[in-house]
Amino acid sequence: MNTQMIISVMSSDRPGIVADVSGAIFALGGDIADLNQSVLRGYLTMILMVNFDRPITPKTIIETIAAVQSSTTLDVMAREISKQPDIEDISLPAKTYIMTARGRNRKGLVHGVSAFCRRHDINILDLATTMADDRYTMVLQLDLSRVSSIVQVREQLMTLREETGLTIMLQHHDLFKVTNEIPF
Amino acid sequence: MLRSDQILATVEMIQKEHLDVRTVTMGINLLDCRGDTPTKTGALIMERIADRAGKFVTTCDFVSRKLGVPVVNKRIAITPISFVAGGYSPAEFVILAKALDEAAKAVGVDILGGFSAQVEKGMTDTDQAFLQSLPEALAVTERVCASINIGSSQKGINMDALAMVGHIVKDIAYESRTQNGFGAAKFVVFCNQPGDNPFMAGAIHGVEEAETVLNVGVSGPGVIARALERLIAARQSEGAPLSLDEIAEEIKQTTFRVTRCGELVGRQVSEMLGVSFGAVDLSLAPTPKVGDSVGEILHILGVDAIGAPGSTAIIALLNDAVKKGGIFAAKTVGGLSGAFIPVMEDAVLAEAVGKDELSLEKLEAMTSVCSVGLDMVAIPGSVDGDTIGAIIADEMAVGLINHKTTAVRIIPVPGMEAGDYVDFGGLFGASPVMAVRNVGKSSRFVKWGGRLPAPIHSFKN
Numbered sequence: 001m002n003t004q005m006i007i008s009v010m011s012s013d014r015p016g017i018v019a020d021v022s023g024a025i026f027a028l029g030g031d032i033a034d035l036n037q038s039v040l041r042g043y044l045t046m047i048l049m050v051n052f053d054r055p056i057t058p059k060t061i062i063e064t065i066a067a068v069q070s071s072t073t074l075d076v077m078a079r080e081i082s083k084q085p086d087i088e089d090i091s092l093p094a095k096t097y098i099m100t101a102r103g104r105n106r107k108g109l110v111h112g113v114s115a116f117c118r119r120h121d122i123n124i125l126d127l128a129t130t131m132a133d134d135r136y137t138m139v140l141q142l143d144l145s146r147v148s149s150i151v152q153v154r155e156q157l158m159t160l161r162e163e164t165g166l167t168i169m170l171q172h173h174d175l176f177k178v179t180n181e182i183p184f
Numbered sequence: 185m186l187r188s189d190q191i192l193a194t195v196e197m198i199q200k201e202h203l204d205v206r207t208v209t210m211g212i213n214l215l216d217c218r219g220d221t222p223t224k225t226g227a228l229i230m231e232r233i234a235d236r237a238g239k240f241v242t243t244c245d246f247v248s249r250k251l252g253v254p255v256v257n258k259r260i261a262i263t264p265i266s267f268v269a270g271g272y273s274p275a276e277f278v279i280l281a282k283a284l285d286e287a288a289k290a291v292g293v294d295i296l297g298g299f300s301a302q303v304e305k306g307m308t309d310t311d312q313a314f315l316q317s318l319p320e321a322l323a324v325t326e327r328v329c330a331s332i333n334i335g336s337s338q339k340g341i342n343m344d345a346l347a348m349v350g351h352i353v354k355d356i357a358y359e360s361r362t363q364n365g366f367g368a369a370k371f372v373v374f375c376n377q378p379g380d381n382p383f384m385a386g387a388i389h390g391v392e393e394a395e396t397v398l399n400v401g402v403s404g405p406g407v408i409a410r411a412l413e414r415l416i417a418a419r420q421s422e423g424a425p426l427s428l429d430e431i432a433e434e435i436k437q438t439t440f441r442v443t444r445c446g447e448l449v450g451r452q453v454s455e456m457l458g459v460s461f462g463a464v465d466l467s468l469a470p471t472p473k474v475g476d477s478v479g480e481i482l483h484i485l486g487v488d489a490i491g492a493p494g495s496t497a498i499i500a501l502l503n504d505a506v507k508k509g510g511i512f513a514a515k516t517v518g519g520l521s522g523a524f525i526p527v528m529e530d531a532v533l534a535e536a537v538g539k540d541e542l543s544l545e546k547l548e549a550m551t552s553v554c555s556v557g558l559d560m561v562a563i564p565g566s567v568d569g570d571t572i573g574a575i576i577a578d579e580m581a582v583g584l585i586n587h588k589t590t591a592v593r594i595i596p597v598p599g600m601e602a603g604d605y606v607d608f609g610g611l612f613g614a615s616p617v618m619a620v621r622n623v624g625k626s627s628r629f630v631k632w633g634g635r636l637p638a639p640i641h642s643f644k645n
């Protein structure tokens with residue numbers, strides 16, 4: 001019986017974390033299907049989807065990875081997923097938009113923007129923020145599939161701009177694809 | 185996901201650097217719109233335009249809002265009207281002009297082009313009637329733009345038509361004298377006029393085109409100016425050298441992005457309307473807005489006065505780099521495709537006229553290496569028709585020999601002299617009136633008539 005696990009690992013960044021984690025998974029007989037890792041201000045976080053061709057518990061995985069000889073602490077979580085991922089459905093939805101929000105940093109900006117998305121049933125597919133010289137920049141990839149009126153969202157954005165003092169722009173993802181990618 | 189810096193660069197282009205799609209222009213065939221009477225023909229034309237373009241503006245606005253890119257102008261180009269109005273008198277042409285004005289208004293379009301004729305080899309009686317109708321037609325209508333093709337590299341220049349046109353330009357300006365001769369800003373004289381140019385006032389729906397076609401004009405002098413400033417500043421802060429070929433490369437890459445936006449918008453609008461997509465016109469079209477100027481790029485690239493030695497060379501580099509960057513970005517390219525230097529529509533060029541830096545002669549030299557020609561040039565109202573004809577002849581000759589489009593849109597402002605200031609407002613802009621030297625000294629040449637022969641197509645030195 002196959003088991004599919006979603007595993008997340010967090011640690012102070014250093015060379016060799018991916019090698020250590022993938023080594024432990026290999027030792028358990030796991031096959032890494034998807035992996036995504038990111039480093040933010042010296043901290044690494046990694047999310048993996050792993051297939052095992054035998055029954056295995058999250059506890060075994062966590063203990064095996066945690067037992068790896070490491071100069072940093074590896075915080076591990078694992079969870080079994082029951083539903084097979086729909087491989088056909090990995091492309092971006094047709095109503096994928098990019099929102100950029102920039103302004104002076106203060107508390108609650110991410111919450112203000114993300115709460116706006118929630119109110120309008122907009123799913124955040126990807127989000128990256130940076131701060132430089134007290135200027136805060138958010139770039140969000142959004143799925144507006146459940147939004148019926150883009151005009152209304154744009155109107156509401158005006159209010160959000162006033163409330164947060166952020167400069168907010170919303171454009172279709174296609175625009176960024178065509179200006180930055182060469183089709184092949 | 186795309187990188188944040190790529191996303192922010194694109195956002196910056198739209199938000200601060202005037203990146204927009206300058207015009208989406210729908211070309212409509214009118215060849216079969218012919219009724220028993222001119223009034224009936226006018227009604228058929230209005231019906232045709234309403235049918236094809238009824239949803240045009242709302243669709244452009246929808247796509248603009250959806251993508252988050254401004255589409256500044258929505259325009260219509262029609263089959264050159266003289267092909268539709270065979271046998272009509274000047275007064276009957278005016279009836280059609282009024283019908284076109286009404287039709288444009290009804291579908292919410294600010295400018296309609298194609299009140300035009302093609303006479304590069306000879307003029308029919310209809311073409312003559314068309315020319316005679318222009319002063320009144322352009323005075324009584326608001327949205328109609330007229331043009332005439334009087335030369336081509338295949339046929340030469342029709343000097344009989346040219347001699348008439350010099351005087352017609354004066355008459356058009358005089359008929360609209362209460363608006364400082366604004367009528368002449370709606371009339372362009374061409375050599376090698378393209379049938380798929382989306383930019384006004386010279387847009388037509390060429391007879392070689394399909395029923396309905398959508399052409400897109402991209403722009404973005406502001407985007408290029410800011411990209412060049414960033415590049416120059418970055419190199420200066422690093423203390424690193426920068427050369428012209430690197431500058432040309434930056435222009436190419438920036439134009440690529442700008443053009444891709446136009447292509448995206450055009451294809452989506454044409455798909456929604458079920459209309460075939462024609463071409464993207466890769467032009468750098470300035471507007472009177474600060475920061476949206478071709479003249480500014482000349483300053484950035486090293487001449488302290490527009491028209492100073494070096495100006496023509498810079499325009500040549502700019503024009504070529506825009507084409508090279510754009511051609512790779514668009515599936516089909518057409519129209520004028522190059523840098524425009526319309527004096528009144530470009531605040532920096534207009535300022536150069538006021539400072540006496542830019543003369544008509546230097547402007548003519550600059551047009552020999554770019555599109556489109558002597559565009560939106562205000563001259564004293566006292567300049568005679570023969571001299572205007574000769575100015576047009578010189579510009580036509582530049583296009584004729586170089587196998588390129590050239591055009592003249594010149595406004596002899598009634599009652600104004602060199603240095604006076606004329607302002608048409610909006611996109612048509614403003615500038616001081618430019619001096620014309622050697623007025624009244626070309627009449628013998630203009631009066632020859634006949635044809636200025638087409639150039640030989642080999643031995644191109």
